[in-house]
Amino acid sequence: MALRAYLDNASTTRVLPEAAAAALAAMGAGPDGPADGAYANPSSVHRWGVAAAAAMDGARRAVAALLGAAPAEIVFTSGGTEGNHLAVLGAARAARRRGRHIVTTAIEHRSILNAVAALEQEGWEVTRLGVGSDGRVSPEAVLAAVRPDTALCAVGHVNNEIGSVQPVARIAEGLGRAGVPLHVDGVQALGKVPTPYTAWGVRFAALSAHKIGGPKGAGALFVARGARIVPPVAGEQESGLRPGTENVPGIAAFGAAARAAAGDDGRLRRLKLRLVEGLRAALPGLEVNGPDPADAEASAPHIVHLSFARAAPGIPAEVLLHAFEAEGVACSAGSACTARRPEPSHVLAALGLPAPRLRGSLRFSLGPSTQAGEIEYAVAALPAAVARLRAETAGSALGR
Amino acid sequence: MEPLLIGRYAEIALKGGNRADFERALARAARRLLPGGSRVELRGSRLLARLPAGLPAEAGLAALRRCFGLVRIEPSWRLPCPADLADITGEAVAAARRAAQAGASSFKIDARRADKTFPLTSPELNRSLGAAVAAATGLRVDVHHPDVAIGVDVRDDAVYVSGAGVPGPGGLPTGSAGRAMALLSGGIDSPVAAYLAAKRGCRLSAAYFHTPPYTGEGTRQKVEDLAAALARYTGDVRLWIVPFTAAQLAVQRAVPEPLRTLVVRRLMVRIAEGLCRRDRAGALVTGDSLGQVASQTLESLAAVGEVADLPLLRPLVGADKVEIVAVARRIGTYDISIRPFDDCCTVFAPQRPRTRPTRLEVRDAEAALGAGAAALVADAVAGSQRLRVTPDGVATDAPTAPGEAGAGEVPAAGAGDVARRG
Structure with missing residues (x-):
């Protein structure tokens, strides 16, 4: 079945043409061929190496600009997970003299959960804050959880499953007064919601290229000037924070995608709202898990989590997913990082939703390549697929 | 001296009139599993496999461990005739040394003289080789529960010396049952x-x-x-x-x-x-x-x-x-x-x-x-x-x-x- 509507952009996005072109050029396969030497090692001292380093710095500026940061505050990584690990483990260790307590939330991405759990194994204390039914944590609760021995706070800016937006500006402001560094998982936020992390006083932020139209295997960690990190693996590249020759093609493509991301004007939210309203009109009983999709402050423009539990009673999320897949529509049950685990997602569980509703819920996510035609296709195809499933399973164990 | 793998089969040997069919199926299965260019032959209720030059025995061992019908696979060395007692002793000592390196501390010699023109009988070979190996390696002789049994098979065309073997999967060769x-x-x-x-x-x-x-x-x-x-x-x-x-x-x-x-x-x-x-x-x-x-x-x-x-x-x-x-x-x-x-x-x-x-x-x-x-x-x-x-x-x-x-x-x-x- 051909892919007709790719609505799984929170898992990964199609690489933008300009990003792919940048990567090809950095591999020596650009329009001018290899003669420009763009594939050279950025650590080499010959002119082509110097040019490669300059190209990387161009990408660094483009990514920094999205955060209002200085280029020197951007460390390129292999992606969001590495950034989250580097920040949580490295910043916590750098601040251990202050204490061994971490504040985070119950709905973080697995990479934050795992890093925090690793510290817990080492004897750190962890406060995991709950969220409201809109998937948001209150800044007051974060500040109330801070203790004299709190070394770090780690919060995801936009949740990867339900798209809830955390009040990072207010959290950062309060933590700044308390002198506690804030790490933000900005992977799903970059290019989708404002991310002026420098102005807000955020100290660390993990970013990923492949969520904004860049390739997999490239990402960045924002480390504010003066913020300290003790890297788990010593290296000589990227300010000594990581080892290995830089992924120049991936970084160049990340830079191109970051430049393209600089100007979304509400297009994604309009498309998302059209999707939600179109499906709601055709599928009575369809419910949104998490924040109100129209609430620009609480909900990211590109992610919506829908429950079909009342629109298609008894049909598990995986069956819906495969039925939609048969129509050429890609979406996700949970997040792709956890979709293959049978247990219900910790994020949905934290919203306090009843079990049947969890079992029939899917995530739809948009990205820079999403076209209005894909949304219209999905709005027509999904209700038809649901109707077919309901007819097929009427009176069966599933149709209960 | 030429390295090879000897596969032993038990149940097939019990078959009557169908035996040749089973053995053909076994050889076919072994050929299919072994690296390309390997040579397989059946001789005296043994499957003999020679790997292409340069391949380590482990590659063949791993393949034959998945060959149904084999109960045991032994890395072995072939001494073409005429081989005298000194040659055989040398190979047996070498096999014992390899076993000792792999952790064996006791051994026995399991000699079989199919070529009755060979001057020593099977028991005489056991005694002579056992004494020589014990003296050369310091390994202890244990005829009941040895860590390694070193096989010596004296045939009219060659002598085969085998070291520590590994169990095969057993069963019957693929294809023999439809x-x-x-x-x-x-x-x-x-x-x-x-x-x-x-x-x-x-x-x-x-x-x-x-x-x-x-x-x-x-x-x-x-x-x-x-x-x-x-x-x-x-x-x-x-x-x-x-x-x-x-x-x-x-x-x-x-x-x-x-x-x-x-x-x-x-x-x-x-x-x-x-x-x-x-x-x-x-x-x-x-x-x-x-x-x-x-x-x-x-x-x-x-x-x-x-x-x-x-x-x-x-x-x-x-x-x-x-x-x-x-x-x-x-x-x-x-x-x-x-x-x-x-x-x-x-x-x-x-x-x-x-x-x-x-x-x-x-x-x-x-x-x-x-x-x-x-x-x-x-x-x-x-x-x-x-x-x-x-x-x-x-x-x-x-x-x-x-x-x-x-x-x-x-x-x-x-x-x-x-x-x-x-």
């Missing part, structure tokens, strides 16, 4: 059942009941990977992808919930039998283990099994889950089976299945499908797609005209004649 059709679900049990049937000499076909959208591509990939894991033992597996959604939904609609699983399984058995005819397979293999779940009580097995004309083999009937898991781990299917993908059995599982149905009530329940049952079976058989899955996991279309068997099969792997005689 072809069986295993029902593969993607779970832990069915590939182990298929393995055990294959171990007794069956070539493998497999049927997977694909139920989109209730099962996804991930489950289908999992079954392909399981077939590849089995193919590492048997050679290419013919995997049938059966379109099963229509049949499953028809049962869901027409059959009372507590009996649905049993009626579904009856349809699966009928469809698999239809595929057996297309593949010239002589038996069905399922992963049933008595009493494990509701569909595996004696009553349920009877209600499902009665629709089969061909023998329905249940190699796991006496196995506990821990035993099944142990085999699955050993043969490399466990890690594939536990990948968390949906299978139709869990999606459609009734809340309260009947555990002690009578055959009559299951027949009545199935009668609710009316004349449609035969059509569902026929459509599923006709619509099934046959893949050839290699040990490397490469699945390619292997179409076959209805009634035609063996299309596209590699001649060396064909076992039709042997199967009928065996």
Whole structure:
């Protein structure tokens, strides 16, 4: 079945043409061929190496600009997970003299959960804050959880499953007064919601290229000037924070995608709202898990989590997913990082939703390549697929 | 002195008139499993394998450990005749040293003089070589429970000295028992059942009941990977992808919930039998283990099994889950089976299945499908797609005209004649 509507952009996005072109050029396969030497090692001292380093710095500026940061505050990584690990483990260790307590939330991405759990194994204390039914944590609760021995706070800016937006500006402001560094998982936020992390006083932020139209295997960690990190693996590249020759093609493509991301004007939210309203009109009983999709402050423009539990009673999320897949529509049950685990997602569980509703819920996510035609296709195809499933399973164990 | 691998077989040697067939099947299976360019011959109730120059013995050892029919594989050295006692002693000491490096502290010499012109008898060889090896290596002689038995086989063309061996998988050579059709679900049990049937000499076909959208591509990939894991033992597996959604939904609609699983399984058995005819397979293999779940009580097995004309083999009937898991781990299917993908059995599982149905009530329940049952079976058989899955996991279309068997099969792997005689 051909892919007709790719609505799984929170898992990964199609690489933008300009990003792919940048990567090809950095591999020596650009329009001018290899003669420009763009594939050279950025650590080499010959002119082509110097040019490669300059190209990387161009990408660094483009990514920094999205955060209002200085280029020197951007460390390129292999992606969001590495950034989250580097920040949580490295910043916590750098601040251990202050204490061994971490504040985070119950709905973080697995990479934050795992890093925090690793510290817990080492004897750190962890406060995991709950969220409201809109998937948001209150800044007051974060500040109330801070203790004299709190070394770090780690919060995801936009949740990867339900798209809830955390009040990072207010959290950062309060933590700044308390002198506690804030790490933000900005992977799903970059290019989708404002991310002026420098102005807000955020100290660390993990970013990923492949969520904004860049390739997999490239990402960045924002480390504010003066913020300290003790890297788990010593290296000589990227300010000594990581080892290995830089992924120049991936970084160049990340830079191109970051430049393209600089100007979304509400297009994604309009498309998302059209999707939600179109499906709601055709599928009575369809419910949104998490924040109100129209609430620009609480909900990211590109992610919506829908429950079909009342629109298609008894049909598990995986069956819906495969039925939609048969129509050429890609979406996700949970997040792709956890979709293959049978247990219900910790994020949905934290919203306090009843079990049947969890079992029939899917995530739809948009990205820079999403076209209005894909949304219209999905709005027509999904209700038809649901109707077919309901007819097929009427009176069966599933149709209960 | 030339390195080689000696494979020993036990049960085949007991066969009477069929023995040559079994040995040919064994040699064929060994050739298929060994690296390309290896030479295989049978001599004196031993399988001798020579690897292409430059390949380490381990490569051949790993391959022959998956060769059904072999009970033991021994890295060995061949001394061409004329070999005198000094040559043989030198090789025996070298073999003992290698065993000592691998941790052995005791040994015995297991000499056999087939060439009666050799000046020493077998007991004399044992004593002479035992004393020499003990003196040279410091290893202790232990004729009852040695850490390593060093074999010395004196033949008229050559002397073979073998060191510490490893156990083979046992069983009978692939192809010696014909072809069986295993029902593969993607779970832990069915590939182990298929393995055990294959171990007794069956070539493998497999049927997977694909139920989109209730099962996804991930489950289908999992079954392909399981077939590849089995193919590492048997050679290419013919995997049938059966379109099963229509049949499953028809049962869901027409059959009372507590009996649905049993009626579904009856349809699966009928469809698999239809595929057996297309593949010239002589038996069905399922992963049933008595009493494990509701569909595996004696009553349920009877209600499902009665629709089969061909023998329905249940190699796991006496196995506990821990035993099944142990085999699955050993043969490399466990890690594939536990990948968390949906299978139709869990999606459609009734809340309260009947555990002690009578055959009559299951027949009545199935009668609710009316004349449609035969059509569902026929459509599923006709619509099934046959893949050839290699040990490397490469699945390619292997179409076959209805009634035609063996299309596209590699001649060396064909076992039709042997199967009928065996």
